[in-house]
Amino acid sequence: MTFEAMWRDLHYVGRSATSGGYFRQPWTSAESELRAWFAEVTVARGLELETDGMGNQVAWWRPVAPSDLPAVLTGSHLDSVLDGGAYDGPLGVVSAIAAIDVLRARGFEPDRPIGVSVFTEEEGSRFGLACLGSRLVTGSSTWEEARERRDRDGIFLGDAVAASGLDPSTGLLSLDGVGCFVELHVEQGRDLVDRDVAVGVASEIWPHGRYRFDFEGEANHAGTTRMEDRRDPMLTYAMTALAANKQARLAEQRATFGRIEVAPNGTNAVPSRVTAWLDARCESDDALAELVDAISRQGSERASLDGTQLSVTAESVSGSVAFDPDLARSLAAIGDWPIIPTQAGHDAGILSAAGIPTAMLFVRNPTGVSHSPDEFAEMADCLAGVEALADTLAKLAS
Numbered sequence: 189m190t191f192e193a194m195w196r197d198l199h200y201v202g203r204s205a206t207s208g209g210y211f212r213q214p215w216t217s218a219e220s221e222l223r224a225w226f227a228e229v230t231v232a233r234g235l236e237l238e239t240d241g242m243g244n245q246v247a248w249w250r251p252v253a254p255s256d257l258p259a260v261l262t263g264s265h266l267d268s269v270l271d272g273g274a275y276d277g278p279l280g281v282v283s284a285i286a287a288i289d290v291l292r293a294r295g296f297e298p299d300r301p302i303g304v305s306v307f308t309e310e311e312g313s314r315f316g317l318a319c320l321g322s323r324l325v326t327g328s329s330t331w332e333e334a335r336e337r338r339d340r341d342g343i344f345l346g347d348a349v350a351a352s353g354l355d356p357s358t359g360l361l362s363l364d365g366v367g368c369f370v371e372l373h374v375e376q377g378r379d380l381v382d383r384d385v386a387v388g389v390a391s392e393i394w395p396h397g398r399y400r401f402d403f404e405g406e407a408n409h410a411g412t413t414r415m416e417d418r419r420d421p422m423l424t425y426a427m428t429a430l431a432a433n434k435q436a437r438l439a440e441q442r443a444t445f446g447r448i449e450v451a452p453n454g455t456n457a458v459p460s461r462v463t464a465w466l467d468a469r470c471e472s473d474d475a476l477a478e479l480v481d482a483i484s485r486q487g488s489e490r491a492s493l494d495g496t497q498l499s500v501t502a503e504s505v506s507g508s509v510a511f512d513p514d515l516a517r518s519l520a521a522i523g524d525w526p527i528i529p530t531q532a533g534h535d536a537g538i539l540s541a542a543g544i545p546t547a548m549l550f551v552r553n554p555t556g557v558s559h560s561p562d563e564f565a566e567m568a569d570c571l572a573g574v575e576a577l578a579d580t581l582a583k584l585a586s
Contacts, residue, residue, distance in 0.1 A: 189229065191286040191574055192567065197225060198278055202268065209271035209561035214243070214309040214320075215348040222266040222278075226306055229285060235304070241356035242349060244321045245306040249288055251298050258367025260298075260584045261544075262287070262577065263305030265321070265535060269313045273563025275374035279551065281306055283372045283574045290578040298585035300367070307535045314339045314348075316398065317504045322535040325361050326542035368515065368545040368584060371536040372577050374565050378556035379528045386572040389520045390511055390548035391527045393537040394442075395476045396469040397505035401428065401445075401487065405496040407452060407460035419495040421462040422450065428487035428498070432466060435482045442469040442531060443479060465503075469531050473508050509537040512545040519547050522579050532558070549576055 202210045202218030212218045223243060230237055230247035238246045246261070264280025284304040291298075307325070312318035315337040323329035335346035335356075349356060380388050405421035429445045436443035448464040466483065470476035484500045491498040520527050528550065540546035551573035555564050565573075 189232075190289075191282060191571060194229060194282045194285065195570075198222070198282070199274070201225070204271065207271055207561055210268040210274060211270060212266060212268040212272070213270075213314040214267050215314070215352040215354075219243075219267055219308075220352060223306070226266070226281065230304065233285070233288065235288075238361060240325075240361045241354050241358040242321055242324060242360060243308040243352065243354055244325060244361045246303045246361055247285075249298060249302045249304075251300065255300050257300035259301040259303055259365050260581060261303045261305055261363070261366045261369045262371065262581060263303070263307075264371050264373060265307050265310035267309055267311055267313065269311045269559045271561065272311070272313075272559055273374075273557075273561060275553070275563050275565050276376070276558055277310060277373075279374050279565065279570065279573070280372040283551075283570070283577050286574045287578040287581055290574060291582060294578075294582075296582055298581075300585050302581055302585050303366070305361075310535055312398070312504060315345050318398070318506070318533050319535050319538045322538040325363060326538055328538060328542065331356050363539070363542075363544065366544055368512075368547070369536060369539045370519075370547045370549065370577070370580055370584070371534055372549040372551065372573055373534060374558065374563065375550040375553045376530065376532045376558035377553070380526075380550060380552040381554055381556060383526055385526060386552045386569040387523060387576045388526045388528045388550040389516050390530055390536070390550065391513075391516060392511060392529045393506075393509040393533060394469045394471055394529065394531045395473045395506060395508040396467070396531070396533055397476060397480065398503045399466040399468065399480060400501045400503050401425070401464045401466060401484075402499045402501070403428075403462040403464070403491070403496055404498075405460055405462075405494070406458070408458040410456040410458060413458055418458055420458050421494075421496045422459050424487065424491045424494045424496045424498065425462040425464050427490045428483065429464070431486040431490075432483045435479055435486070436468075439470070439475065439479055441471065441475060441479050443467070443483065506533055506537060507541070509540050511536070511540055511547055515545050515547045519549070519580050519583070522583060523576055525549075525576070547580075549573065549580065
């Protein structure tokens with residue numbers, strides 16, 4: 189089965205007929221279908237499949253002769269953000285399987301194991317903690333902490349996992365014996381477009397975090413309550429969102445309020461509460477702390493004027509990640525590929541922080557758009573990415 193055929197298999201899984209975007213949230217029917225697909229195509233290739241109690245998967249290509257050499261791990265994720273694009277995550281998984289096909293067609297025999305991985309809940313779109321699967325596998329988060337998280341419908345993570353027929357008490361994947369990890373991903377920007385090249389290598393991941401802003405006020409009648417008598421948390425939120433935009437622009441960083449919840453959420457009522465989530469990303473850990481502090485401070489100052497209250501909770505924070513520079517240079521030399529930074533978080537960043545030498549390959553995205561149905565990559569560039577990953581795995585597994 190070719191890359192194109194595998195890509196067609198995934199085309200309609202979890203896809204919205206209205207927007208064309210994807211809803212592949214973890215521990216739902218769409219995500220379960222994708223895990224079943226991964227099992228089918230990898231077992232059909234004679235790969236040795238492991239699935240843990242969270243739904244993380246690895247399919248191993250073992251050397252003919254038993255080897256104690258450290259393994260090479262590749263892969264990505266299959267879940268999506270709400271109304272997301274087709275390429276973020278699945279491109280890395282399908283490309284990894286196709287790269288093994290390419291290596292076998294070349295007659296290549298690995299000297300060390302090669303694994304194709306799928307980490308669950310990478311986007312954090314359901315339970316709010318990005319890269320949850322890889323965090324649990326590396327031990328940077330614990331099941332005891334994670335299981336109490338709730339989704340938008342109030343469902344506990346532990347209950348969602350159990351309802352999918354999984355049981356974390358049976359164990360998680362072990363990364364013992366993994367010598368390096370390489371993740372291929374669609375570029376989430378236009379750097380490769382501007383350079384007019386199809387493939388790039390990552391140098392670093394900007395630090396980033398998700399912060400919950402709880403604005404508390406007083407519910408009241410929209411018609412009878414004078415403007416000067418209101419304690420309106422929506423007004424405080426609006427001014428805080430504007431402050432975030434201004435502070436991020438001045439510092440040349442990133443700040444986004446992309447999700448809010450309002451209570452009681454009535455057209456003719458002043459709200460009593462607004463909860464908003466800030467996504468902040470910066471070029472350094474210090475810059476991230478300074479940006480979030482500035483936004484929080486301005487929000488609190490506005491709250492004192494509006495008669496409201498603001499509390500800020502860090503829900504998910506990932507520090508800066510510098511990928512192994514020697515590994516990046518070595519891989520870039522294979523195809524004279526450029527080395528570029530990324531502002532997006534990835535499982536590769538979690539594994540790197542856990543001490544595993546890690547690298548990333550990017551495939552050109554002509555739109556520069558991601559986390560949207562407009563996310564795209566030309567088939568020719570996807571196939572160039574497969575060849576690049578195959579060359580990379582051949583170098584690392586020899």
